[in-house]
Amino acid sequence: DDMAHFEQPRHQEMARRDHLLRSRLLEAGIRQYVASGTESIYYLSGISYEPLERPFFLLLDAATGKRKMLVPQLEHAHLKQAWGVAEGDVHSYREYPAPAGERWEDALIPLLSDRFAFDPATPLHHAEFMQSVGGQADDSLDRIRMVKSSWEIAKLARAGRYAAEGVNQLLRGVYDGVSVAEGYATGQQLLRRIIRDEPDFDPLCTRVLLAPWPAPLSAQPHAIPQLSQRLKAGPHVVISVVRLDGYTAECERTFFTRPPSPSQRERFQLMSEARRVAMAMLRPGVACAEIDEKVNAFLCDQRFGDWHLRLHRCGHGLGLGNHEAPWLAQGSDDVLQAGMVVSIEPGIYLAEEGGYRHSDTLAITADGWTNLTQQAAVDLNALTIAAAKPAQRMKGYFIRKMVSA
Numbered sequence: 001d002d003m004a005h006f007e008q009p010r011h012q013e014m015a016r017r018d019h020l021l022r023s024r025l026l027e028a029g030i031r032q033y034v035a036s037g038t039e040s041i042y043y044l045s046g047i048s049y050e051p052l053e054r055p056f057f058l059l060l061d062a063a064t065g066k067r068k069m070l071v072p073q074l075e076h077a078h079l080k081q082a083w084g085v086a087e088g089d090v091h092s093y094r095e096y097p098a099p100a101g102e103r104w105e106d107a108l109i110p111l112l113s114d115r116f117a118f119d120p121a122t123p124l125h126h127a128e129f130m131q132s133v134g135g136q137a138d139d140s141l142d143r144i145r146m147v148k149s150s151w152e153i154a155k156l157a158r159a160g161r162y163a164a165e166g167v168n169q170l171l172r173g174v175y176d177g178v179s180v181a182e183g184y185a186t187g188q189q190l191l192r193r194i195i196r197d198e199p200d201f202d203p204l205c206t207r208v209l210l211a212p213w214p215a216p217l218s219a220q221p222h223a224i225p226q227l228s229q230r231l232k233a234g235p236h237v238v239i240s241v242v243r244l245d246g247y248t249a250e251c252e253r254t255f256f257t258r259p260p261s262p263s264q265r266e267r268f269q270l271m272s273e274a275r276r277v278a279m280a281m282l283r284p285g286v287a288c289a290e291i292d293e294k295v296n297a298f299l300c301d302q303r304f305g306d307w308h309l310r311l312h313r314c315g316h317g318l319g320l321g322n323h324e325a326p327w328l329a330q331g332s333d334d335v336l337q338a339g340m341v342v343s344i345e346p347g348i349y350l351a352e353e354g355g356y357r358h359s360d361t362l363a364i365t366a367d368g369w370t371n372l373t374q375q376a377a378v379d380l381n382a383l384t385i386a387a388a389k390p391a392q393r394m395k396g397y398f399i400r401k402m403v404s405a
Helices: 008-027 038-045 105-110 125-134 140-146 150-173 180-197 261-279 289-301 391-405
Strands: 034-037 058-062 067-072 090-093 115-118 207-213 236-244 247-255 315-316 324-328 340-345 348-350 355-356 362-366 368-371
Touching: 008 038, 008 058, 008 140, 008 150, 034 038, 034 140, 038 058, 038 140, 038 355, 038 368, 038 391, 058 105, 058 180, 067 368, 105 324, 115 150, 115 236, 150 207, 150 236, 150 247, 150 362, 180 207, 180 236, 236 355, 261 289, 261 355, 289 315, 289 324, 324 362
Parallel strands: 034 115, 067 090
Antiparallel strands: 034 058, 058 067, 207 236, 236 247, 315 324, 315 340, 340 362, 348 355, 362 368
């Protein structure tokens, strides 16, 4: 039975996705859909893999629901576990690169129908080839992925609890002068806990990023802190991103290891109020661009409207990816629907001082939203860390010694 690898709730979820995608394709006059992005194939088949340079393809017939896969010979046995794909419909090509006649292109052409489409996540070289043989890009799958089922939201809530606990765990171990290396060590502890407690742990679908961004580097949210950097004065930001069983949640908090100054307190409160402005608008039917516009107008009124002090939109979608539609940004055409899951994270960034940003993972409900990372501390008093205990400093000493050895 090709469903033997899936428990009943997961099987029902995969069947739901299959029905939605096929309905959209038929409405658009598309006979066949070709998925080749790793997230797209995971979403439609439940299989995890690392493509490296060898492409994978899942082909879905919109009318019949029949599925085929094309994979490198190396992966042929592994891919027999794909949902809805009969063993005889797993095809393979020799290798990459390969001689003419044995390449993935040669094996793919006989499997294609006329009026076929491919997902926008397809790598450029593969997309160019499929366009050359009559295919077209289609975002039907992206549209479906934007709205999560209750099964998916339960997955995201589980990841969210780990992400929030990661924030709290890191904050329990920081102190004035703590190193970034000690924060990363906390992330490894969280990953070990996930490996121990999650019965279906899959190393290809599970990741943990947990670390502190020390001031003033916290004003560069996509910079990479060095292990030797120490947290002293100014606003620091802890980032906790957990991908569990394919689904990603994030939780971030601004915190202090020294008492904040009056001006730092003011900026912390402005960031917090900007979050409240955005959260007050979260409900079905609201345009995502309007949320970002309202936040921008609020911060502009408070003299923080310069885009160099803002750097980014106030939020984005979460799911299989940690950045996906809908986009809570001016210029976005997305409109909130129940079942969407988004971050809210308006920031204020001062190059010489640091960054102010909280982020939570929020699921849109029929009449508002629910916070999937609500367990993390949020107010300034809880995020101003008291003096370290001697045991923390001793542990930090040994971690720094180990990293520098």
